[in-house]
Amino acid sequence: MKERIERLKKLTYIPQKEIAWLIEQAELSVKQQEIIEENKRQQEITVHQFRQTQEEIQHLSGESRRYKKALEKIITNLTFAIQVAQNELEGDVK
Template identity: 60%
Template structure:
């Protein structure tokens, strides 16, 4: 994206008013892309945390069942 911004700055035949608008749009698009990438990164982190939590819950369920079985064996 920065290459496009520099390319636009290098153009000399575009009127100054339009050049300003084009540069603003290019910079805005660059910022939006950075925001999108950050949101995607945060989403990946959240998905990983969710998966880890699911795995931990399953581990705890299994451990709980194992302990219940041992208690039942001791009662018999």
């Protein structure tokens, strides 16, 4: 392609066949640029979605830790309440 372009630069008259080739190359170039721009746009969207997902995971991990701590406190309190109830029942039985 490079050689063909150099040859065309040297011509004073460009044959119709060569003009058609130039037009075809220009059209291909435009299509390639459109594809590149669309790929770039899709990449930006993907990066944005990835970052949002990371933030959501961090948020959910924090919530999960808070729920786990709260559940552990509830279990501790219930265990204590059961123990107290058992002690009272044993005291009533004796």
